[in-house]
Amino acid sequence: MKKGLSIIGFLIACAGFVYSGLNIYGSTSKIAQSSSLKGNIKKLNKEKETKQKQLTEIAKKEEVVKGKYEQMKKEGKIKIVHLTFDDGPSNNTDKILEILKRNNVKATFFVIGHNQDQYKKILDAGHAIGLHSYTHDYKYVYANEHNFFEDLYRLHDAVKAKTGKDIRITRFPGGSSNAIASKALKQQIITRMAREGYIYHDWNCDSTDASGNGVPVPKLIKYGICTNHPEIDVLMHDTNAKGTTVQALQTIIDGYKKAGYSFEVITTSSEKIQHVKQPEIKH
Ligand SMILES: [Zn+2]
Numbered sequence: 001m002k003k004g005l006s007i008i009g010f011l012i013a014c015a016g017f018v019y020s021g022l023n024i025y026g027s028t029s030k031i032a033q034s035s036s037l038k039g040n041i042k043k044l045n046k047e048k049e050t051k052q053k054q055l056t057e058i059a060k061k062e063e064v065v066k067g068k069y070e071q072m073k074k075e076g077k078i079k080i081v082h083l084t085f086d087d088g089p090s091n092n093t094d095k096i097l098e099i100l101k102r103n104n105v106k107a108t109f110f111v112i113g114h115n116q117d118q119y120k121k122i123l124d125a126g127h128a129i130g131l132h133s134y135t136h137d138y139k140y141v142y143a144n145e146h147n148f149f150e151d152l153y154r155l156h157d158a159v160k161a162k163t164g165k166d167i168r169i170t171r172f173p174g175g176s177s178n179a180i181a182s183k184a185l186k187q188q189i190i191t192r193m194a195r196e197g198y199i200y201h202d203w204n205c206d207s208t209d210a211s212g213n214g215v216p217v218p219k220l221i222k223y224g225i226c227t228n229h230p231e232i233d234v235l236m237h238d239t240n241a242k243g244t245t246v247q248a249l250q251t252i253i254d255g256y257k258k259a260g261y262s263f264e265v266i267t268t269s270s271e272k273i274q275h276v277k278q279p280e281i282k283h
Contacts, residue, residue: 073230073271081232081261082270083107083253084203086132086171086210088238089118095246096238097125103253105263108201109238110171112136113155119162128265130169130201131155141173142181145188152198169266170200177202177275186276194279201266202275203235207252213241220248225255232261233273 072078085096088109100107109122113134122129133141134155141151152170159167170193174180181189193200207224209215226232234252236245256263264270272278 076230079227079230079232079259079261080264081234081256082201082264082266082273083234083236084110084130084171084201084266085236085238086110087112087136089115089122090239090242092240092242092246093118093122093238096249097122097127099246099249099253100127101125103250103257105253106265107263108169108266111155111159113158116158116162119159123163123165126265128169128267129159129163129165129167130171130266131159131167131198132171133173134158136173138173138178138180142178142185145185145192148181148185148189149192168198168268170198171202172200175202175275176200176278190276190278199268199272200274200278201233201270202273203233204229204273205232205234207234207236207245207248209237209242209245210235214244217244217248217251220244221251221255224248224252225259227255227259227261231271231273232256233266 069078073080083100083105085107088096088111093109093115096107106127108128108130110130110132111119111122112132113136119129131152132155134151135141137151141148156167159165172178172189176186176190190200205224205226207220209220209224220236224234224236226234236242236249236252238245253263
């Protein structure tokens with residue numbers, strides 16, 4: 001009996017030993033796991049810190065480069081031309097895109113609400129799209145503020161649906177100095193645009209291709225090359241009727257290249273060439 005008891009006692013002791021052994025093993029492996037996790041977290045945190053430092057350094061350098069660039073622009077050492085084409089897309093868009101591609105230069109297309117399937121092609125070629133007007137119907141868009149913005153939003157949404165881009169660059173039909181809208185209406189539109197983050201761009205070089213159809217090429221070249229300012233926005237048109245603009249384009253590009261201009265698209269940070277000034281945007 002006594003022997004039987006001691007065997008049971010022995011077995012209980014063994015079981016206890018195995019149990020506590022397993023327990024110890026379990027907790028040490030947990031400790032080991034957690035310490036290796038802690039090590040990993042530390043390592044990751046360090047990597048994060050290093051990356052953040054590098055990012056800050058890059059941002060600082062970028063600021064310096066940007067500052068130098070702006071300074072050089074101010075001093076007239078960098079000259080920029082924005083070629084702009086209004087009222088497209090049209091049957092001439094492909095020809096214009098081909099000439100731009102051949103010259104490796106980029107332009108900005110202030111589109112209207114037709115031939116929408118061509119929007120994406122313009123962007124895919126590296127050019128910019130600006131919002132001109134959906135209807136381009138002066139009587140309608142300049143009847144009142146409501147009509148103007150209804151027309152603008154309609155075009156904004158059409159471009160977004162076709163390209164996925166939320167475009168904020170615009171150009172007034174007829175420019176911000178047009179004589180169709182009253183001064184009061186224009187001020188209302190300008191204020192609301194500023195509030196909603198739309199930036200409009202006019203031009204300081206008019207190729208004169210809007211003065212009629214088939215304006216002679218020499219005239220377009222004469223007026224389309226303006227080298228009197230370090231930042232030029234050239235007004236041209238992309239419509240079926242403006243064939244001579246296509247014919248003049250190569251010489252106009254050559255003129256700017258010869259004068260040392262670089263060709264850029266209009267972005268939200270481009271200098272604003274505006275006939276009627278827009279107040280700074282405050283959000
Ligand atoms: Zn127009």
